[in-house]
Amino acid sequence: MKNLTIILALLYFCQPPSSGQNTNNTLDIQSETKLVENAINNVFGWAVKKDFNLFFQTIANDSNFISVTPYKRVKFGFNEVRKDSAFWGSPYFKAIRHEVRELKIQFSRSGDVAWFYCVLDDINEWKGQPANWENTRWTGVLEKRNSSWVIVQQHFSFASAY
Amino acid sequence: MKNLTIIFALLYFYQPISSSQATNDPSNIQSEKKLVEKAIHNCIGWAKNKDINLLYSVIANDTSFIEIHPNNRVVKGFEEFKKAEDFWMNPDFKAIRYEIKDLDINFSKTSNVAWFYCVLDDINEWKGQPANWENTRWTGVLEKRNGKWVVVQQHFSFASE
Numbered sequence: 335m336k337n338l339t340i341i342l343a344l345l346y347f348c349q350p351p352s353s354g355q356n357t358n359n360t361l362d363i364q365s366e367t368k369l370v371e372n373a374i375n376n377v378f379g380w381a382v383k384k385d386f387n388l389f390f391q392t393i394a395n396d397s398n399f400i401s402v403t404p405y406k407r408v409k410f411g412f413n414e415v416r417k418d419s420a421f422w423g424s425p426y427f428k429a430i431r432h433e434v435r436e437l438k439i440q441f442s443r444s445g446d447v448a449w450f451y452c453v454l455d456d457i458n459e460w461k462g463q464p465a466n467w468e469n470t471r472w473t474g475v476l477e478k479r480n481s482s483w484v485i486v487q488q489h490f491s492f493a494s495a496y
Numbered sequence: 497m498k499n500l501t502i503i504f505a506l507l508y509f510y511q512p513i514s515s516s517q518a519t520n521d522p523s524n525i526q527s528e529k530k531l532v533e534k535a536i537h538n539c540i541g542w543a544k545n546k547d548i549n550l551l552y553s554v555i556a557n558d559t560s561f562i563e564i565h566p567n568n569r570v571v572k573g574f575e576e577f578k579k580a581e582d583f584w585m586n587p588d589f590k591a592i593r594y595e596i597k598d599l600d601i602n603f604s605k606t607s608n609v610a611w612f613y614c615v616l617d618d619i620n621e622w623k624g625q626p627a628n629w630e631n632t633r634w635t636g637v638l639e640k641r642n643g644k645w646v647v648v649q650q651h652f653s654f655a656s657e
Binding site: 444451479494 | 562635
């Protein structure tokens with residue numbers, strides 16, 4: 335009986351916090367920020383070497399994924415993103431460089447979600463001609479799934495002239 | 497000793513469900529979704545009666561809040577956000593109606609963060625002239641804080657040609 339009491343007491347007082355209870359106090363903000371930054375950069379950085387696996391690892395592989403492009407197109411679901419593989423994989427498409435500026439990352443209090451704002455320059459060529467997104471406002475949401483940060487929603491836009 | 501054992505057993509096996517665990521239940525997700533929808537609507541709907549306190553209750557009251565406008569304005573922080581109060585509360589500004597279309601809300605696995613996409617028509621007047629945001633792509637993130645959903649980031653844009 336005494337042993338059982340001790341075991342139950344230890345079980346009660348030594349439970350690990352669930353991810354939902356993982357507050358910002360216990361979150362290693364610096365290392366998680368670097369991981370999120372890395373994921374954000376991979377969304378464009380994969381293109382220089384056409385590393386599709388890297389790109390697809392960084393995007394949520396589910397039907398809930400949403401990507402709002404600067405144009406009329408809104409991509410709903412991972413499969414819609416994959417449809418662009420032929421364009422990106424074409425030898426006519428060449429990624430030159432990208433730059434992420436003014437990056438601001440915030441974490442949820444539970445530490446399992448991050449959201450960001452930045453300004454993006456994405457410099458590319460299509461058939462030797464510029465095909466760039468410059469001064470693009472980019473916001474997004476990432477969720478930590480199986481220890482990896484993946485983008486679950488993103489929104490790109492150019493400032494309207496109005 | 498026997499009583500102590502029973503107390504610890506009860507404490508271990510009958511702990512209250514945390515709010516994040518509770519909201520993973522499908523019926524709770526539905527009720528949380530309604531609350532998130534309401535918060536999203538209040539972001540625009542407050543203007544009809546100029547209920548500024550309703551607006552401020554659904555916006556994160558902190559320096560980390562970010563709002564991207566369709567034009568080149570980016571609002572950083574709640575204090576910056578409040579500076580628009582003079583415009584909104586001016587009698588020359590009149591909210592006519594708004595409509596939210598294609599609303600899509602998703603929750604984090606711990607259910608304490610939600611993000612959304614929708615298309616917004618926000619119809620207003622300034623000095624009797626139309627001052628509208630039509631077919632606006634609106635995305636945002638809400639966090640549940642102290643039992644209430646608040647917008648922590650939002651992005652409004654018009655599709656470029």
